[in-house]
Structure formats: C-alpha cells, structure tokens
Amino acid sequence: MSVNEPWPIAELLPHAPPLRLLDRLLGHDATTARSEAVLGPDHPFARAGRVGAHVGLELMAQGCGAHVGALARARGEAVRLGFLLGSRDFRADPAGFAVGDRLEIVVAQAMNEAGMGVYDCRIERDGAVVATARLTLYQPEDPAAIATMMRGTP
Template sequence: MMQACPYDITEILYHAPPMILIDGVEAYDDNTVASVVEITADSPFLENGSVPSYVGIEYMAQSIAAYSGIKARNAGEEVKIGYLVSSRSMTLACPAFSIGDRLQIKVELVYDETPMAVFDGTIHRAEKIVAQARLNVYQP
C-alpha cells in the first residue's frame, strides 16, 4: 500500500540544487515511487516556455534515486550515488512540457540484482501518459 513520503526531496537525493529536477515524492511503497514535477518559469532546461520531453528520462531517473534514498533513510543509512546506465523502449508522446504542466512520475521496480536494478517509468500529464521507459540503473 502506498504511503506518504516523510522526507523532503533534498534529504533523499544525492543531487544538489539546481540539479534537483523533481519537486517531491507524493507516495511510495516497497517497489514504487510516485513523484511530481511542476513546470515553471524557473524549471531547469526551460527554453522558450517549455522543457523538452526527453528531460523526462531524468525525471524518472531522479524518481528512482528518490526510491533508493527513501530506502536508505528508512534503514538509517546515508543516501548513495547512483547512475542511469541505459534505457530501453523509451516512448515520448509529446515534444515538450509547458509552463503550468503538472507531471506525475511513477517508477516501479521490475528487477533488483544489487548493484544493478531495472525500473519501469511513466510520466502522466492530465491523466494521460506522455512518456514511458524501462531504465537500467547501477548503485556502487
């Protein structure tokens, strides 16, 4: 069952501002993280009023990092660095995200063979899937 995240995004990501691209985690469980990004005039990678949709892969990757960070914090451990190794089957249903868009990112663990893991990620905008990918990650 999904539960609210008790941590601020800065407590669960190895990244530091301004490279923290996701705004926060709305809910999580043992295999899933649901995070959110609001596209604003201050959003990183904004150009001419929009963020290219391919930046969505980093929104998914940072959501996976948040998953790892939540697990570490819950275990009383430090947040560790992780790496996006590759992506398979990435689909983008729009060219860009615009100011005012509220993106809901969901990543779900498919396979965990520590230090490697595989996640399926989706990005929804107004209840419609606008990006999806399978991401392979590595945490040394």
C-alpha cells in the same frame, strides 16, 4: 503506496539545485514510488515555455533515485549516489512538456540485484501517460571508488 516518512526530496536525492528536478515524493512502498515535478519558468531546461521530451528521462531517473533514497532512509542508511546506465523503449511526445505542467513520475522496480536495478517508468500529466521508459541503473557500494576510477587516478 504510502508515505509515512516526512523526508523532503532534498534528503532523498544527491542532486543540488537547479538540477534536482523533482519537487516531492508523493508516495512509495517496497517496489514503487510516485514523485511530482512542477515545471516552473525557472526550470533549468525551459526554453520558450517548453521543456524538451528528453528531460523526461532524467525526471524518471530521479524518480528511481527518490525511491531508492526513501528505502535507504527507512532503513536508517545514508542516501548513496547512483548512475543511469541506459534506457529502453523511451516514448514521449516530441513536443515535450510545457512550463506550468504538473507531472507525476511513477516508477516500479522490475529487478534489483547487487546494486543493479531495472525500473519501468512513466510520466503522467492530468492522469494521462505522456512518457514511458524502462531504465537500468547502478548504485555501487562505494561511489567514491567509481569516481576515482572515472578520473583515471589510482
């Protein structure tokens, strides 16, 4: 896994702060990526020094987005909006994460067809796996059409 491209995470994900939860892409190849998130005291989901385990799902989804974004940038294409459709087998310590944790989000593409992707994901802290899930995501060719449909306007 390597990073030859100097793209900041803001150029790989369509999220705006404070909901861009990843800090940087550490490496990627055609089917995998490794990203980093450092949980600071200003983290949008921090409460009493903790970040709930459920936030791990969004960290993993953004890890998938960083992977897809890096692949698009490498092809000279624009980064497109994607949607998390669901998760399977999410496992995490119910205590969640602590402010100050440095987390590595590792994603591996298991399937990619017609904009539909399935990723096996994990979150590591100090080399130990602290959360896992299999995510299903969708990246439409025309996200504006999806947004219009969701608003119920023709």
